[in-house]
Amino acid sequence: MNSTSTQFVPSRRMGLCEPMPQVGMWNDYKENNCMHTSQPVILEVDSRFDNQSEDTSHGTVGPSNKYDQEENKPVDKVMRRLAQNREAARKCRLRKKAYVQQLENSKLRLMQLEQELERARHQGSYIGGGLDTGQLGYSGTTNPGIATFEMEYGHWVEEQNKKIADLRNALYSDIGDVELGIFVDGGMRHYFDLFAMKATAARADVFYLMSGTWKTSAEHFLSWIGGFRPSELLKVLMPHLEPLTEQRRLELSNLRQSCQQAEDALSQGLEKLHQILSETVADGQLGEGNYLPQISAAMEKLEAMVRFVGQADHLRQETLLQISRNLTTRQTARGLLALGEYFQRLRALSSLWASRPRGSA
Amino acid sequence: MEKVRKLTSEKGVMIFSKSTCCLCYAVHMLFQELRIKPYVHEIDHDPDGKEIEKALSRMGCSGPLPAVFIGGELVGSTNEVMSLHLSGSLVQLLKPYQNLS
Numbered sequence: 001m002n003s004t005s006t007q008f009v010p011s012r013r014m015g016l017c018e019p020m021p022q023v024g025m026w027n028d029y030k031e032n033n034c035m036h037t038s039q040p041v042i043l044e045v046d047s048r049f050d051n052q053s054e055d056t057s058h059g060t061v062g063p064s065n066k067y068d069q070e071e072n073k074p075v076d077k078v079m080r081r082l083a084q085n086r087e088a089a090r091k092c093r094l095r096k097k098a099y100v101q102q103l104e105n106s107k108l109r110l111m112q113l114e115q116e117l118e119r120a121r122h123q124g125s126y127i128g129g130g131l132d133t134g135q136l137g138y139s140g141t142t143n144p145g146i147a148t149f150e151m152e153y154g155h156w157v158e159e160q161n162k163k164i165a166d167l168r169n170a171l172y173s174d175i176g177d178v179e180l181g182i183f184v185d186g187g188m189r190h191y192f193d194l195f196a197m198k199a200t201a202a203r204a205d206v207f208y209l210m211s212g213t214w215k216t217s218a219e220h221f222l223s224w225i226g227g228f229r230p231s232e233l234l235k236v237l238m239p240h241l242e243p244l245t246e247q248r249r250l251e252l253s254n255l256r257q258s259c260q261q262a263e264d265a266l267s268q269g270l271e272k273l274h275q276i277l278s279e280t281v282a283d284g285q286l287g288e289g290n291y292l293p294q295i296s297a298a299m300e301k302l303e304a305m306v307r308f309v310g311q312a313d314h315l316r317q318e319t320l321l322q323i324s325r326n327l328t329t330r331q332t333a334r335g336l337l338a339l340g341e342y343f344q345r346l347r348a349l350s351s352l353w354a355s356r357p358r359g360s361a
Numbered sequence: 362m363e364k365v366r367k368l369t370s371e372k373g374v375m376i377f378s379k380s381t382c383c384l385c386y387a388v389h390m391l392f393q394e395l396r397i398k399p400y401v402h403e404i405d406h407d408p409d410g411k412e413i414e415k416a417l418s419r420m421g422c423s424g425p426l427p428a429v430f431i432g433g434e435l436v437g438s439t440n441e442v443m444s445l446h447l448s449g450s451l452v453q454l455l456k457p458y459q460n461l462s
Contacts, residue, residue, distance in 0.1 A: 251449075254449060255447060255449075258446050258447050258449065259447065261391060261394050261395070261446070262391060262443055262446055262447065264390070264391075264394065265387045265388065265390040265391035265394065266387050268386070268387060268390045269383045269384055269386050269387025269390065270383070270387075272383045272386045272387075273383040276381065276383065301381075304382070304383055304384070307384055307425075307439075308383070308384065311384065311387075311439055311440075311443070314439075314440055314443060315443055315447075318443060318444050318447045319447060322447050322448060
């Protein structure tokens with residue numbers, strides 16, 4: 001049994017009751033303190049009263065009749081105990097609520113820190129000696145739109161992991177196509193949610209989005225204009241969609257080719273944007289120290305980047321839609337599961353890579 | 362607008378574009394990949410450019426440029442072209458014009 005009087009000194013650290021156990025110990029804590037109504041959870045104040053004579057009215061509980069001590073003695077004690085239990089249980093619930101809230105906040109903070117750590121690791125490979133490293137490196141902390149995106153993306157990944165697990169269970173269980181369809185729709189919509197999030201973030205800072213530092217390193221290595229390459233996606237998925245009729249296989253093959261063509265077109269457009277941007281910035285006399293007109297002209301070009309990111313995401317969304325149009329619910333479900341796990345593997349690879357022991361210098 | 366109607370009905374496949382617009386360039390590249398030679402009208406080089414832009418939005422071209430017409434009909438901007446292409450419909454629409462390249 002836990003010790004009593006020292007139990008509930010408010011913690012300076014967490015604003016909760018000390019000692020605060022780790023997550024795993026929460027259940028022990030709960031059991032010992034919230035569930036045992038026979039054993040009153042004793043506050044400092046009340047423990048004093050327990051030792052005093054029953055003549056004293058202490059005001060913390062209900063009716064305590066001074067004048068009929070003998071008859072009411074047992075009832076008195078019971079009433080007081082019940083009231084103390086209620087009070088203790090209430091306080092316990094509040095503490096638990098506060099504790100869970102703390103956990104949630106810590107979790108979010110941890111995710112944010114992990115993301116920042118990933119970004120910091122990327123900085124070494126991208127920037128190295130750039131004049132304005134501050135801009136790209138700390139946009140997460142100075143740009144509220146990006147900070148929001150990072151947090152939302154963290155949630156998105158968590159939610160995605162849940163959805164994949166649910167989809168896996170659904171596929172291997174006996175549920176019918178209609179029910180499976182609900183999981184499939186949910187999975188598709190989750191990707192569409194991500195594209196919407198990215199569109200908002202692109203307006204906040206398109207370079208941040210294009211730099212891909214918000215993704216894990218392996219994902220980023222394989223990415224194209226801020227996300228997955230649709231044609232590559234199809235290549236990953238196709239084997240998992242079997243068995244396919246010849247017609248379906250042909251359709252998917254054509255889809256893949258169309259994706260490649262569209263990707264090439266967008267890539268060329270982006271190349272042209274590079275050229276134009278470079279020319280715009282380099283325009284006029286380099287070296288005179290006055291370059292406001294060039295910078296102003298270049299701003300317009302940067303706006304075009306937002307459209308490109310949007311176009312790339314639109315291509316991803318259309319690819320997913322086209323895949324689902326050509327397939328049965330079950331096939332689409334398998335496809336989504338394969339896709340989901342593919343990215344999970346990339347994320348796991350990134351973590352492993354990041355935590356590998358560094359060799360000797 | 363008369364100019365727009367004339368151009369779109371005369372040219373089988375045409376793109377209203379701006380010389381500085383890189384998405385317009387991307388759509389142009391896509392058509393080239395599909396062995397089409399579209400007629401590209403750079404409206405920033407056209408004195409009637411502003412008029413054309415207004416006319417295009419009146420005709421239902423929701424977004425910014427490019428505005429793509431096939432056989433005199435407005436197809437749309439980049440989004441529409443990409444969607445059509447992925448569904449396989451774009452190639453069907455372009456078939457009559459493919460041999461001209």
